[in-house]
Amino acid sequence: MRNYDVCVIGGSCTGVFAAIRAAEDGYNVCIIESSNCFGGTATAGFVNIWHTFYDAEYKTKIIGGLSQEVVDLLAKKDAVIETPNSPHRGYTFDSEQLKFVLDRMVIESEITPYLHTSFYDAETEGNKITSITVGNKDGLFKIGAKFFIDATGDGDLCRRVGIESYYDEAMQPPTMCARLYGIMPDQYGLVSQTLREHGDEMDLGKDWGWRGFTPGDPRFVLSADNHVFNVNCANADDLTYAEIEGRRRVEGIEYLLKKYIDSKIQITALPSYIGIRETYHIKSMHQANVEDILYGKRFEDAVINGSYRVDYHHADTSGITFKYLDGTQEVIPEAGAKMELSRWREPIDVDPTLYQLPYGALVPASKLENILMAGRMIDADREAFSALRVMVNCNQMGEAAGQAAAIALHEGIRAKDVSTKDLRSALSHKGAIII
Numbered sequence: 001m002r003n004y005d006v007c008v009i010g011g012s013c014t015g016v017f018a019a020i021r022a023a024e025d026g027y028n029v030c031i032i033e034s035s036n037c038f039g040g041t042a043t044a045g046f047v048n049i050w051h052t053f054y055d056a057e058y059k060t061k062i063i064g065g066l067s068q069e070v071v072d073l074l075a076k077k078d079a080v081i082e083t084p085n086s087p088h089r090g091y092t093f094d095s096e097q098l099k100f101v102l103d104r105m106v107i108e109s110e111i112t113p114y115l116h117t118s119f120y121d122a123e124t125e126g127n128k129i130t131s132i133t134v135g136n137k138d139g140l141f142k143i144g145a146k147f148f149i150d151a152t153g154d155g156d157l158c159r160r161v162g163i164e165s166y167y168d169e170a171m172q173p174p175t176m177c178a179r180l181y182g183i184m185p186d187q188y189g190l191v192s193q194t195l196r197e198h199g200d201e202m203d204l205g206k207d208w209g210w211r212g213f214t215p216g217d218p219r220f221v222l223s224a225d226n227h228v229f230n231v232n233c234a235n236a237d238d239l240t241y242a243e244i245e246g247r248r249r250v251e252g253i254e255y256l257l258k259k260y261i262d263s264k265i266q267i268t269a270l271p272s273y274i275g276i277r278e279t280y281h282i283k284s285m286h287q288a289n290v291e292d293i294l295y296g297k298r299f300e301d302a303v304i305n306g307s308y309r310v311d312y313h314h315a316d317t318s319g320i321t322f323k324y325l326d327g328t329q330e331v332i333p334e335a336g337a338k339m340e341l342s343r344w345r346e347p348i349d350v351d352p353t354l355y356q357l358p359y360g361a362l363v364p365a366s367k368l369e370n371i372l373m374a375g376r377m378i379d380a381d382r383e384a385f386s387a388l389r390v391m392v393n394c395n396q397m398g399e400a401a402g403q404a405a406a407i408a409l410h411e412g413i414r415a416k417d418v419s420t421k422d423l424r425s426a427l428s429h430k431g432a433i434i435i
């Protein structure tokens with residue numbers, strides 16, 4: 001048994017930020033990550049875009065804290081490009097450089113890292129989680145802690161200790177990303193057209209995707225040009241199928257782009273795991289709903305501010321729906337169809353410019369007192385989730401969960417009893433923007 005004050009499970013920025021906030025207050029913190037690096041989808045999954053830190057009008061800054069610190073550190077390495085005033089991308093970074101930055105932040109914060117280490121099981125006593133069972137090259141062993149934070153994306157710890165979970169029947173599908181070489185930005189449209197017209201040749205069906213540059217040579221392109229439908233990647237068999245099917249799709253895409261656009265186009269890297277948009281959601285003290293998000297409801301105990309639109313990848317038709325805080329929407333009903341522009345609501349006098357999430361969203365609905373969660377397992381209806389799921393929002397959930405764990409330990413209180421006044425004040429003191 002190895003013992004810590006706080007154990008964070010899952011090492012994307014969500015988990016790393018949680019661990020840093022708890023460690024800063026003097027607690028002995030460890031972080032468990034099954035991959036070989038920190039950063040989750042942003043590094044191992046290749047997804048290299050954080051959205052704006054500003055409100056929907058790009059006038060007021062609403063996100064700071066560790067997200068800003070990471071962008072500043074990446075900027076020092078020329079590893080991030082800012083695209084202001086865009087709903088599509090705010091900060092495009094080099095995923096490989098983010099790995100170095102996160103390694104350093106973890107080590108400098110004196111957090112004990114466990115890479116290549118997977119969470120498997122948990123032990124409880126009364127109203128507390130006492131330890132978890134993890135596995136790595138040393139075999140299976142237990143990690144004891146006074147407080148646990150589930151940042152696994154899939155809510156692995158929450159589900160293992162029996163906290164109620166659910167999933168959307170029309171769950172957003174995963175995408176196998178790839179780093180391609182040899183496509184210039186002015187060819188992106190041609191890529192979409194080629195895949196649409198010739199996809200059947202490689203049994204790709206009609207799919208829709210996007211691509212993005214990476215800082216440095218623009219010929220290196222992040223391709224997110226496929227979906228694997230009807231899978232729940234928190235289930236082992238589905239995950240295995242999705243990885244192999246995702247790679248088959250990427251191989252087919254490379255073949256078509258070589259054949260119809262340029263024989264020099266090639267895959268230069270595949271991610272360590274498929275990009276997972278959604279699996280299980282964990283019941284919490286506050287379920288986020290689309291009205292609160294899109295009408296910009298303010299909460300006195302808010303710990304997260306966001307302005308990213310509803311971005312819902314349809315479950316089985318390759319369509320996508322965007323809904324904005326100003327009442328407009330963009331819908332592509334299926335791959336190849338024209339984008340339909342309309343309104344999801346009538347105009348109102350003053351459009352909201354941001355939404356918030358209260359602390360209760362991070363507290364699982366459970367008798368267990370020493371657990372918080374952060375990330376895409378959030379308790380939210382379909383459209384609220386589709387806005388909250390992006391990394392700038394998950395990052396803030398991580399920071400708030402880590403800070404709340406530190407306060408709970410300091411006061412000797414349950415997670416749900418943490419004073420949100422104290423929490424907001426501590427986060428603000430450390431650089432978060434608290435509104």
Ligand SMILES: Cc1cc2nc3c(=O)[nH]c(=O)nc-3n(C[C@H](O)[C@H](O)[C@H](O)COP(=O)(O)OP(=O)(O)OC[C@H]3O[C@@H](n4cnc5c(N)ncnc54)[C@H](O)[C@@H]3O)c2cc1C
Binds near residue numbers: 153175
């Ligand atoms: C193709 C694609 C494109 C996207 N585009 C964007 C975009 O442009 N911008 C944006 O902000 N968001 C985007 N998203 C959404 C966003 O990437 C995710 O919603 C977000 O990264 C979720 O963060 P998370 O920390 O909850 O989960 P994850 O990033 O999935 O991190 C979970 C971490 O926990 C680890 N883990 C899981 N289970 C265990 C276990 N049992 N033991 C140990 N470790 C474990 C994983 O290895 C991982 O590191 C995209 C998603 C996809 C799939």
